[in-house]
Amino acid sequence: MNWEILLSCIFAAFLLLCLSDQQVDYSVKGCNQTRFFTSGYEYSNGAITAYIMRNCCSDEIAVEKSGSIYKIIEKDEDGKICRCNCMSTVEIRNVENENFKVVFIDFAGGEKVLKNLKGEFCGWSTYATCSSDADCVAGGCSGQVCMGKGEDVVMTCEWRDCYDAKKYGMVCGCFNGRCQWAQS
Numbered sequence: 001m002n003w004e005i006l007l008s009c010i011f012a013a014f015l016l017l018c019l020s021d022q023q024v025d026y027s028v029k030g031c032n033q034t035r036f037f038t039s040g041y042e043y044s045n046g047a048i049t050a051y052i053m054r055n056c057c058s059d060e061i062a063v064e065k066s067g068s069i070y071k072i073i074e075k076d077e078d079g080k081i082c083r084c085n086c087m088s089t090v091e092i093r094n095v096e097n098e099n100f101k102v103v104f105i106d107f108a109g110g111e112k113v114l115k116n117l118k119g120e121f122c123g124w125s126t127y128a129t130c131s132s133d134a135d136c137v138a139g140g141c142s143g144q145v146c147m148g149k150g151e152d153v154v155m156t157c158e159w160r161d162c163y164d165a166k167k168y169g170m171v172c173g174c175f176n177g178r179c180q181w182a183q184s
Contacts, residue, residue: 024070025093026063030156031056031086040117041102048092050114051122052104057082063092068100072114076107121168122160125180126151136179138165138172146172146181 031054041050050072054061060075072090102114123138128148130136139145141157143165165171171184 024063024065027091028061029089029091031088039104039112040115040120040122042117043095043098046093046095048090048095048100048102050090050092050102050104051117052088052090052114053085054088055081055107056084056086058107061088061090063090068097070095070100070102071105072102073105074107081107117162120162121165121170121181122162123165123170123181125172125178126153127178127180129177130174130179131177133173136172136174146179148179 039051039053041048043049048070050070052061052072052074054074055076057076057080058074059077062073062075064071064073070092104112104114106112123144123146126145126147128136128151130148135149136146137149139147139151139153140155142159142163144160144163145153145155147153161167165181169184170181172179172181175182
C-alpha cells in the first residue's frame with residue numbers, strides 16, 4: 001500500500017474528527033402529559049438541566065454542541081405529530097464552563113433560546129376556564145401547578161426551590177377567565 005495515501009487518509013480522518021461537533025453526554029427524561037410549563041434551564045456543578053415543552057409524538061430528542069452553544073433538537077422522522085405537548089427534562093453533563101447558550105429547536109425547525117431559571121418562579125398553569133378565584137387551586141405534589149378545581153394533572157413528584165409561590169410573590173387565581181399564576 002502506498003504510504004502517502006495511508007497518511008492522507010489518516011490526516012483526513014483526524015481533521016474530520018477535529019472539525020466535527022463535540023460529543024455531548026446527556027440524557028432525556030419523561031414526557032408527562034402536562035400542557036404548560038416554563039421552558040428554560042438551570043446550571044449547577046457542571047451540569048445543565050433543561051426543561052422543554054415538546055410534541056408528544058416527536059421521535060427523538062438529541063443534543064449537539066457547537067462551540068459554546070448547546071442545541072436541544074426535537075426530531076420527527078415518521079411525520080406523525082400529535083395535538084398534544086409534554087414536558088421533558090434534558091440533563092447535559094460535563095459542561096466545561098458557564099459561558100454557554102442553550103437553544104431548543106422544535107420538530108418544525110423553530111428555534112427558541114432558553115433562559116436561565118435561576119432566581120425565577122417556575123411553577124406552571126393549566127389555564128383552565130374559570131369565573132372566579134374559587135374555581136382555581138394550587139396543586140401538584142409541590143403546589144407548583146395552578147389548575148382548575150377538579151382538574152386531574154399527572155406529573156412526577158419533586159421539589160425545586162423555584163416552585164415556592166410565596167417566595168416569588170405569586171398567587172394562583174382566575175385572571176382573564178383562566179386559572180394561572182400571577183404576581184400578588
